[in-house]
Amino acid sequence: MxxxxxxxxxxxxxxxxxxxxxxxxxxxxxxxxxxxxxxxxAAEHVLSCRNLLSDVFGGYGFERCVFTKSCTEALNIAILGVLEEGDHVVATALEHNSVLRPLQYLAEKGVITYDIAPLKDGILEPETIAACVKHKTRLVCVTAASNVTGTSCDLKKLKKLLPEHVLLLVDGAQGAGHIPISMRDMGIDMLALAGHKGLHAIQIGALLFSQRVDPRPLLFGGTGSESMNLSQPSFYPDRLESGTLSYPAVCSLFEGLLIVKSTKKTETYALTKALSEAVKGLPSYEIFSPPNACGVFSFRHKSMPSEELAAALSEKFDIAVRGGLHCAPLAHEALGTSPDGLVRASFSVFQGMREANALFHALRALS
Amino acid sequence: MxxxxxxxxxxxxxxxxxxxxxxxxxxxxxxxxxxxxxxxxAAEHVLSCRNLLSDVFGGYGFERCVFTKSCTEALNIAILGVLEEGDHVVATALEHNSVLRPLQYLAEKGVITYDIAPLKDGILEPETIAACVKHKTRLVCVTAASNVTGTSCDLKKLKKLLPEHVLLLVDGAQGAGHIPISMRDMGIDMLALAGHKGLHAIQIGALLFSQRVDPRPLLFGGTGSESMNLSQPSFYPDRLESGTLSYPAVCSLFEGLLIVKSTKKTETYALTKALSEAVKGLPSYEIFSPPNACGVFSFRHKSMPSEELAAALSEKFDIAVRGGLHCAPLAHEALGTSPDGLVRASFSVFQGMREANALFHALRALS
Known part of the structure; x- marks a missing residue:
């Protein structure tokens, strides 16, 4: 395969x-x-992993780095554990349901309001996001890289356009491990991470956050600290980490981060660029992702539903891709690819032209 | 070691x-x-694991079995996702902080009230729990086996004493894999499980629940279903499972459950009984756990703090045990062992007299 x-x-x-x-x-x-x-x-190694995470992502030290089961849990803490009654939020059309659904939940409860920054000609501009900020805006949520297009906006530029009091939450699920992310350099207040994609680990997540924000816990329980206290401890990371951590998952993340740190040059940008150029020569296909370092290449066949094309690639060529909406409904609306979606081929940093060629030949055969 | x-x-x-x-x-x-x-x-194997869980624990089918990161998360869903304004809850003095802290959180917010069923002479009686039930009681939380004493009460008898409308939540963190638990036979509405203890898996949890209860999600996000819907899907298991599952953890749980199913007879009860009898001959020690199938043996030295004794066992004899309060403060209050706690030795079903003898000889040397 x-x-x-x-x-x-x-x-x-x-x-x-x-x-x-x-x-x-x-x-x-x-x-x-x-x-x-x-x-x-084991405790010492867990601490090393917190420090390494903080180091790799320009974070704020081990106390401000909590492990979660997934990037989804990290995003939920950053949203449900931070926002307060009356807050306004700006998210973007590229956000995943792991951002949109927590926001929608709070909005339906009447706790917050939120606006979606649109794309302009398929592109997310920092200025468009900043233009959505209101007096009551507390949080801006933006992905480091869309799971549909592989791109986002210039985060550093975005930060400069935001008022000082607005918190910046970055969804690093797709971007981390592919593009450089530094919380300190980019002015990111909260960074949510997925271990099992570009960080090479098994399933685990993390939330890194600055001293500007004090997330409330969503889960309560044993922390191994202050056992006599029936209330959750007030200090981090314990406050946000109830229950036994997955030590195998933390260990896998530690090793994955070391690999990320030592991987200087990858082919993912070149692969998506080469594929774009080649597939442009096949008139049955439309491409929706610009060349990108995330290794995401999204396209559709002009006369074949995305799930059908994905199934044909799997069944006839043993190539595994994902059709449909990728849990990012607003991105597909913005791209005009809703409700059928797109086929997404996504490359890891360990892949090269062999895999890209195989995909191109399969697409040509199916065109 | x-x-x-x-x-x-x-x-x-x-x-x-x-x-x-x-x-x-x-x-x-x-x-x-x-x-x-x-x-x-992978999806098919995840489904098999849900069915196996439901089978092993007399549950209500795959739709009523959700995977969590831990038993703590499962208990939080069962408490925070079920209780409503004005509800009253009964928990017991044997409960872990993973039950007590969510309850305390809701109580501090003024959402619920709760009472703690006490021990009588160190024993938890179903009648004592049932006597705490009030008109507004919606939920009774009880551990299948205390992590301090290895015991609990007769759950089937307890269920018979509860009014029909009261939900029964069982914390299976310690009991599962050691003692038989059947939701249907015992009338359990919600069962929270930890994979990494008696079920032999790596870190994962699960919540099984009957058709009498519809837990609300605590986390929102991508489910791979209804991607166009900005609200969480309303059907189980998707409603409670946002974000990618840990496939390695699910696979480990599947194999662990098969081992639990095929393990008919274990020595854990005999081990704790033999240890109790032997250690009773050492006048420096007091024993606080009755013989139990969970393999928990808790004791203290009359003149040495529990953490100091645990450290001595580790340093001088390379025996790993846990001192302190075990995240169960009310159990230690009830046993009169607070705030210093106890030393807990806990055996797995794979251990036998060799390990019990080693502990006894170490205790004798330290007495």
Missing amino acids: IYLDNAATGGFKPYAVRSAVNAAMKVCANPGRSGHRLSLA | IYLDNAATGGFKPYAVRSAVNAAMKVCANPGRSGHRLSLA
């Missing part, structure tokens, strides 16, 4: 990642709950 | 479990998000 569904879940887990999971399954102590040497060693 | 901290995290992961995680790391497709064969195969 040629696996081009890396934007859903990274298909190839490097040896160091798999090996770390195996080692963690042999150790299997509960980090930070007990005082014996295995538990202490 | 002799690992006797299995009530924190099961120390030994069977070959089939580790092997399943490895296979999942090689496949690495996103279950249920795409239409290619890897994604479809």
